[in-house]
Amino acid sequence: xxxxxxxxxxxxxxxxxxxxxxxxxxxxxxxxxxxxxxxxxxxxxxxxxxxxxxxxxxxxxxxxxxxxxxxxxxxxxxxxxxxxxxxxxxxxxxxxxxxxxxxxxxxxxxxxxxxxxxxxxxxxx
Amino acid sequence: xxxxxxxxxxxxxxxxxxxxxxxxxxxxxxxxxxxxxxxxxxxxxxxxxxxxxxxxxxxxxxxxxxxxxxxxxxxxxxxxxxxxxxxxxxxxxxxxxxxxxxxxxxxxxxxxxxxxxxxxxxxxxxxxxxxxxxxxxxxxxxxxxxxxxxxxxxxxxxxxxxxxxxxxxxxxxxxxxxxxxxxxxxxxxxxxxxxxxxxxxxxxxxxxxxxxxxxxxxxxxxxxxxxxxxxxxxxxxxxxxxxxxxxxxxxxxxxxxxxxxxxxxxxxxxxxxxxxxxxxxxxxxxxxxxxxxxxxxxxxxxxxxxxxxxxxxxxxxxxxxxxxxxxxxxxxxxxxxxxxxxxxxxxxxxxxxxxxxxxxxxxxxxxxxxxxxx
Numbered sequence: 046x047x048x049x050x051x052x053x054x055x056x057x058x059x060x061x062x063x064x065x066x067x068x069x070x071x072x073x074x075x076x077x078x079x080x081x082x083x084x085x086x087x088x089x090x091x092x093x094x095x096x097x098x099x100x101x102x103x104x105x106x107x108x109x110x111x112x113x114x115x116x117x118x119x120x121x122x123x124x125x126x127x128x129x130x131x132x133x134x135x136x137x138x139x140x141x142x143x144x145x146x147x148x149x150x151x152x153x154x155x156x157x158x159x160x161x162x163x164x165x166x167x168x169x170x
Numbered sequence: 171x172x173x174x175x176x177x178x179x180x181x182x183x184x185x186x187x188x189x190x191x192x193x194x195x196x197x198x199x200x201x202x203x204x205x206x207x208x209x210x211x212x213x214x215x216x217x218x219x220x221x222x223x224x225x226x227x228x229x230x231x232x233x234x235x236x237x238x239x240x241x242x243x244x245x246x247x248x249x250x251x252x253x254x255x256x257x258x259x260x261x262x263x264x265x266x267x268x269x270x271x272x273x274x275x276x277x278x279x280x281x282x283x284x285x286x287x288x289x290x291x292x293x294x295x296x297x298x299x300x301x302x303x304x305x306x307x308x309x310x311x312x313x314x315x316x317x318x319x320x321x322x323x324x325x326x327x328x329x330x331x332x333x334x335x336x337x338x339x340x341x342x343x344x345x346x347x348x349x350x351x352x353x354x355x356x357x358x359x360x361x362x363x364x365x366x367x368x369x370x371x372x373x374x375x376x377x378x379x380x381x382x383x384x385x386x387x388x389x390x391x392x393x394x395x396x397x398x399x400x401x402x403x404x405x406x407x408x409x410x411x412x413x414x415x416x417x418x419x420x421x422x423x424x425x426x427x428x429x430x431x432x433x434x435x436x437x438x439x440x441x442x443x444x445x446x447x448x449x450x451x452x453x454x455x456x457x458x459x460x461x462x463x464x465x466x467x468x469x470x471x472x473x474x475x476x477x478x479x480x481x482x483x484x485x486x487x488x489x490x491x492x493x494x495x496x497x498x499x500x501x502x503x504x505x506x507x508x509x510x511x512x513x514x515x516x517x518x519x520x521x522x523x524x525x526x527x528x529x530x531x532x533x534x535x536x537x538x539x540x541x542x543x544x
Contacts, residue, residue, distance in 0.1 A: 082205075083206055085474065106473070108403065109495070
């Protein structure tokens with residue numbers, strides 16, 4: 046699988062888009078979606094919530110397990126993807142596109158976000 | 171002891187198909203090939219092909235084989251006809267379940283006992299110890315067999331195209347030796363999915379050839395390779411117990427609601443069997459003070475109950491989830507759970523599951539969740 050070059054990645058397997066007016070889109074990577082299996086339930090943070098980098102901000106439930114969803118950055122939630130709430134399988138079928146999870150207005154970034162190549166190496170190890 | 175997982179004879183096939191592999195009872199097994207939900211639905215509507223080579227085969231032979239199995243197991247194995255199979259259990263002296271088993275009677279004095287992978291050594295050790303004094307031999311045949319299962323409504327048609335064996339005459343819970351795609355096999359009409367289907371016990375050397383022939387015959391009618399993940403949701407929908415979840419050494423068959431597998435009268439000269447005294451007491455307890463009952467739970471919401479989650483009513487814990495998963499067939503999360511008898515009736519109001527601190531409402535239903543139309 047290939048990880049889009051223009052995105053940045055966390056070690057918790059979220060991707061983060063380039064920011065526009067301070068807002069970035071967040072989802073989980075194809076690697077993470079494959080590891081989860083069929084996602085059947087998504088609990089996303091709500092608009093107005095404040096999330097903290099590295100802390101749990103929701104849940105993704107698959108056939109076999111439930112996983113915490115972590116915030117890759119600190120900031121305020123400005124959108125949650127209702128399409129994923131309605132059809133969680135979007136996380137599997139289009140993790141980098143229609144399966145995005147939320148948009149966040151960034152107020153703080155950790156210094157360990159990875160480039161696409163670094164993330165590819167991270168998941169290969 | 172080596173900790174490297176064991177590989178089945180079909181390992182290269184799974185890898186070439188891109189399977190996600192998982193460690194299961196010391197074996198490296200295919201969890202899923204692509205989407206477990208698609209595999210589940212294929213088994214319900216068409217067919218799925220499983221590698222179950224991790225299951226533990228133990229052969230029991232000898233003039234006293236039937237008497238020995240009547241002593242070692244809780245069932246009346248002596249009454250099983252040649253060519254038939256029976257679901258039974260092996261318990262400890264205290265009545266606790268060591269494993270649930272399928273016993274195939276292959277000949278007058280020959281049986282094959284199939285144990286769960288995780289318990290195969292325990293069962294082998296117990297049988298070996300219990301055989302003392304009987305004119306019967308217990309043989310570890312785990313390495314002698316690969317096991318492929320074809321499950322689903324299309325499975326009879328798929329198998330018929332590859333064998334001359336009389337499949338129409340082969341009833342559910344029966345097995346006969348035959349040839350499938352040129353490979354010698356014990357063909358059994360058994361399974362763990364709630365669908366019609368067959369389990370094929372073959373030499374590991376023949377496993378790849380048989381897999382290939384089955385895929386060639388099955389692919390045109392929609393058969394897909396199927397992994398352990400969908401096997402679990404299939405058996406859960408079918409209300410079938412899984413050792414380590416619904417069945418444990420802490421429960422007797424009566425506590426598990428499966429007292430019917432215990433036969434106090436046997437066809438042997440002696441009715442004695444390991445665990446008899448404890449099971450007789452358990453049977454009496456079950457009459458006078460009903461234990462927690464195994465029920466089905468269907469979610470009203472979308473959160474999935476998992477094994478170990480508390481079942482609650484009026485803010486009190488009244489039971490525990492033993493297995494839970496989103497049901498592809500029902501489109502809702504389902505679970506099996508042991509609950510106190512007064513909350514076990516289907517339709518009981520006010521029952522919930524504590525899902526990470528939130529009490530989610532659940533409907534109590536009778537098992538199974540899914541029954542195939544015949």
